[in-house]
Amino acid sequence: MFKxxxxxxxVLLSCAIIMNIYRLIIGPSSxxxxxxxxxxxxxxxAGIAIFSVILETYAYIxxxxxxGILSFVGTIALSRFIExxxxxxxxx
Amino acid sequence: MNNLVxxxxxxxxxxxxxxILFKQYIQLQRTASxxxxxxxxxxxxxxxxxxxxxxxxAVQMGSWPAPFGITLATDMFSALLLLTSNVVxxxxxxxxxxxxxxxxxxxxxxxxxxxxxxxxxxxFITGDLFNLYVFFEVLLIASYVLVSIGGKKKQLREAMKYVxxxxxxxxxxxxxxxxxxxxxxxxxxxxxxxxVAQTGQDALITAVSLLLLIVLSIKAGLFLFFWLPGxxxxxPTVIAAVFAALLTKxxxxxxxxxxxLIFYHETHVTHLFIGILAALTMIxxxxxxxxxxxxxxxxxxxxxxxxxxxxxxxxxxxxxxxxGSIFYLIHDMISKALVFxxxxxxxxxxxxxxxxxxxxxxxxxxxxxxxxxxxxxxxxGIPPLSGFIGKVLVTEGTFVSGYYWLGAIGLLAxxxxxxxxxxxFMNAFWGETILSVEEEKGTTKGLMLPVALxxxxxxxIGIFAQVLVPYVDLATYSxxxxxxxxxxxxxxxxxP
Amino acid sequence: xxxPRPNNMMLQVAIRFISLIIFAFSIYLFLAGHNNPGxxxxxxxxxxxxxxxxxxxxxxKTIKDVIRLNFTVFIGIGLLFAVGTGIISMxxxxxxxxxxxxxxxxxxxxxxELTTALLFDLxxxxxxxxxxxxxxLNIAEDEK
Numbered sequence: 001m002f003k004x005x006x007x008x009x010x011v012l013l014s015c016a017i018i019m020n021i022y023r024l025i026i027g028p029s030s031x032x033x034x035x036x037x038x039x040x041x042x043x044x045x046a047g048i049a050i051f052s053v054i055l056e057t058y059a060y061i062x063x064x065x066x067x068g069i070l071s072f073v074g075t076i077a078l079s080r081f082i083e084x085x086x087x088x089x090x091x092x
Numbered sequence: 093m094n095n096l097v098x099x100x101x102x103x104x105x106x107x108x109x110x111x112i113l114f115k116q117y118i119q120l121q122r123t124a125s126x127x128x129x130x131x132x133x134x135x136x137x138x139x140x141x142x143x144x145x146x147x148x149x150a151v152q153m154g155s156w157p158a159p160f161g162i163t164l165a166t167d168m169f170s171a172l173l174l175l176t177s178n179v180v181x182x183x184x185x186x187x188x189x190x191x192x193x194x195x196x197x198x199x200x201x202x203x204x205x206x207x208x209x210x211x212x213x214x215x216f217i218t219g220d221l222f223n224l225y226v227f228f229e230v231l232l233i234a235s236y237v238l239v240s241i242g243g244k245k246k247q248l249r250e251a252m253k254y255v256x257x258x259x260x261x262x263x264x265x266x267x268x269x270x271x272x273x274x275x276x277x278x279x280x281x282x283x284x285x286x287x288v289a290q291t292g293q294d295a296l297i298t299a300v301s302l303l304l305l306i307v308l309s310i311k312a313g314l315f316l317f318f319w320l321p322g323x324x325x326x327x328p329t330v331i332a333a334v335f336a337a338l339l340t341k342x343x344x345x346x347x348x349x350x351x352x353l354i355f356y357h358e359t360h361v362t363h364l365f366i367g368i369l370a371a372l373t374m375i376x377x378x379x380x381x382x383x384x385x386x387x388x389x390x391x392x393x394x395x396x397x398x399x400x401x402x403x404x405x406x407x408x409x410x411x412x413x414x415x416g417s418i419f420y421l422i423h424d425m426i427s428k429a430l431v432f433x434x435x436x437x438x439x440x441x442x443x444x445x446x447x448x449x450x451x452x453x454x455x456x457x458x459x460x461x462x463x464x465x466x467x468x469x470x471x472x473g474i475p476p477l478s479g480f481i482g483k484v485l486v487t488e489g490t491f492v493s494g495y496y497w498l499g500a501i502g503l504l505a506x507x508x509x510x511x512x513x514x515x516x517f518m519n520a521f522w523g524e525t526i527l528s529v530e531e532e533k534g535t536t537k538g539l540m541l542p543v544a545l546x547x548x549x550x551x552x553i554g555i556f557a558q559v560l561v562p563y564v565d566l567a568t569y570s571x572x573x574x575x576x577x578x579x580x581x582x583x584x585x586x587x588p
Numbered sequence: 589x590x591x592p593r594p595n596n597m598m599l600q601v602a603i604r605f606i607s608l609i610i611f612a613f614s615i616y617l618f619l620a621g622h623n624n625p626g627x628x629x630x631x632x633x634x635x636x637x638x639x640x641x642x643x644x645x646x647x648x649k650t651i652k653d654v655i656r657l658n659f660t661v662f663i664g665i666g667l668l669f670a671v672g673t674g675i676i677s678m679x680x681x682x683x684x685x686x687x688x689x690x691x692x693x694x695x696x697x698x699x700x701e702l703t704t705a706l707l708f709d710l711x712x713x714x715x716x717x718x719x720x721x722x723x724x725l726n727i728a729e730d731e732k
Contacts, residue, residue: 059624062620062625066617069610069637073640076599077644090648095684098674102674109671115660153685155686164684
C-alpha cells in the first residue's frame with residue numbers, strides 16, 4: 001500500500017516537472033522561466049527523497065543537499081541577472 | 093610491468109602543468125617544452141627497441157590486474173606512431189619559436205601544445221576503450237583552445253563549428269562505449285577482443301562497431317570530413333600543421349586498432365564498408381584539392397585524401413596492405429606537417445592565400461621551392477622518397493585482396509594529389525617574380541631549419557626504408573594476431 | 589527608465605553563513621569520497637560554488653580584495669599533486685598510480701584510514717576549484 005502511494009507521488013512529481021518544462025519553454029517572461037527552473041529543482045529533491053524511501057537507502061541524502069545548493073546558486077545568479085543585467089557586479 | 097610506458101603521458105603532462113605556473117617566462121617555456129619533447133622522443137626510441145626485443149609492453153595502473161584496472165599497452169604499431177608523432181611535434185615546436193607572436197606564446201601556448209601531445213600519446217598507448225575516449229577529450233580540449241588562440245574573427249567562427257562537431261561526435265562515442273559495455277561487460281581492449289571472439293561477432297556487435305566507425309571517422313576525416321577544411325585553415329600555420337599531422341592520425345589509429353584487434357570477424361561487412369568510405373573520401377578529397385585555388389583549402393583536402401588512402405590498406409586487411417598502411421601513415425605524418433609548414437611560409441611571404449595573387453617565389457627563395465618540389469614527389473609516391481613504398485604496398489594489397497576498384501581509385505587519387513600540389517608549385521614558385529625581397533610581408537628567418545629537417549626525414553625514410561621493414565613487419569604481425577596483444581595485457585593471468 | 593538601486597542587505601548577510609555551510613559540506617563530500625559517493629570532483633565543485641555565491645552577493649572588487657588568490661595557479665598545483673602521487677609510487681619501483689593505505693590513530697577523529705589516493709583526490713579538488721572559478725570569473729569580467 002505504502003509502495004503504491006510512493007509510486008503515485010513519484011508520478012505526480014513527474015507530471016509537475018513536465019508542466020514546469022512547459023512553462024520553461026513557453027514562459028512569456030524570464031521571471032517565469034527562473035521560477036520554473038527553481039520549481040524543477042525542488043521537485044527533483046522531493047523525487048529523490050521518495051526514491052530513497054522506496055529503495056531504503058541513505059546513499060541519496062547527499063544528493064538532495066547537492067541539488068538544493070546548486071538550484072539555490074542558480075536561482076540567485078539568474079535573478080541577479082534580470083535585476084541588474086549582469087551576474088557579477090564590477091563594483092558597488 | 094614496464095613503467096617506461098607511462099612516461100610518454102607523464103612527461104608532457106607534468107611539464108605542461110608546470111609551465112602554467114610560469115606564464116611570463118617565455119624563454120623558460122620554450123626550453124622546457126623543447127626538453128620535454130626531446131625526453132619523450134628518447135623514451136619512444138627506448139620503447140621501440142624494448143618492444144622489438146621482448147614483445148608488447150603493458151603496465152597496469154595502480155597494480156589492479158588486467159580487466160579490472162586501467163591498462164596501458166604499446167605494441168610495435170603504436171610505438172612507431174608515437175615516435176613519428178613526437179619527432180614531428182618537436183620539429184613543429186622549432187617552427188613555433190620563430191613564427192608565433194609573443195601574445196600567442198604568452199596565452200599558455202606551450203602548455204596547450206604539451207597537453208595536446210599528452211592526449212595524442214595517451215590515445216596511442218592506452219589499452220582501454222574508455223581511456224581512449226578520455227585521451228581523445230584531452231587532445232580535443234587542447235585543440236579547441238589552439239584553434240581559437242589569437243582570437244581572429246575567422247578563427248572564432250571556425251572554432252565554434254569545430255567544437256560543436258566534436259562534442260557531438262564525442263557524445264556518440266560515449267553511446268557506442270555504453271552499448272559495447274552493456275553487450276560484452278568489459279571495456280579493456282584485450283578483454284573485449286576475447287569476449288567478442290568467444291560469443292562471435294553477431295549483428296548487434298557489428299552495428300555497434302559501425303557506430304564506433306562513424307565516430308572515429310569524424311575524428312579521422314574519413315568521409316565525414318565536412319568540418320575539416322574550415323577548421324584546419326583557421327589557426328596559425330604551426331598549429332594547423334600539427335593538427336594535420338597528428339589529430340586525424342589519432343582517429344585513424346583508433347579505427348585501425350578497433351577493426352584489427354576487436355572487430356575482425358566480419359571483414360566482408362565492416363572492412364568492405366571502410367573500403368567504400370575510403371574510396372569516396374579519396375574521390376571527394378581529390379575533387380576538392382584539384383578544384384580550389386586557395387593554398388590552405390588545397391592542403392586540407394590533401395589531408396583528407398591521405399586518410400582515405402591509409403584506410404584503404406585496412407580495408408584490404410592483408411599483411412602487405414597493412415604494411416603499406418603503416419608505412420604510409422608514418423610518411424603522411426611527416427609530409428603533411430612539411431607541406432603545411434611550407435604552405436604557411438608561402439602565405440607568410442606573400443600575405444595572401446589566393447594562388448592567382450602569387451608568382452615566382454623560386455627566384456627569391458630557391459631552397460624553399462625545391463624542398464616543396466621534393467615534398468610533392470614524396471606525396472605523389474615517386475621513388476626513392478617516403479611515400480613510394482607505402483603506396484606500392486597498399487595498392488598491391490588491395491589488388492591481392494580483390495579490391496581492384498579501391499586500388500585504382502587510390503592511384504587516381506595520387507594523380508589528383510600530384511595535380512593539386514603542382515598547381516601550387518606552378519602558381520606560387522614558377523613564373524614571373526612579382527615580389528622582390530624588400531616587398532615581402534615577412535621573412536623566412538629561422539623557419540627554414542624545421543622545414544629542412546622534415547624534408548631530410550622524408551628522403552631518409554624513403555632511402556633507408558629497408559631499416560624500417562623489420563619494425564613495420566612486427567607491427568603488422570601484432571595487428572593481424574590479436575592474441576599477441578591479449579597475451580601481453582593479461583600476462584599469464586586467467587582471463588575471466 | 590532607470591530603476592532605483594535595489595538593496596541586497598538580506599542576501600549579503602545570509603550569504604556569509606550560507607557560504608560557510610556550503611564550504612563545510614564540500615569538505616565533507618571531499619573526505620567522504622574514499623568509500624562513499626563524493627570525492628575530489630564534486631567537492632571541488634561545491635567549494636567553487638561556495639566562493640561563487642560570495643561573488644554573486646557582493647561584487648568583484650570587494651571579494652578580490654578579500655580573497656587574493658590566483659585561481660589559474662590552482663590548476664597547475666592540482667595537476668602536480670595528482671600526477672605526483674602517481675610518480676612517487678613509480679620511484680619506489682611500483683606501477684604507476686599504485687596507492688597505499690594504513691589506519692592511524694588521530695587525536696580527535698579516533699581511528700582513521702589514510703591513503704595516498706587522498707593526495708590524488710586533493711589534486712583533482714584543486715584543479716576543479718581552479719578551473720571552475722577561472723571560467724566563471726573570466727566570463728563575468730568580460731567587457732561588453
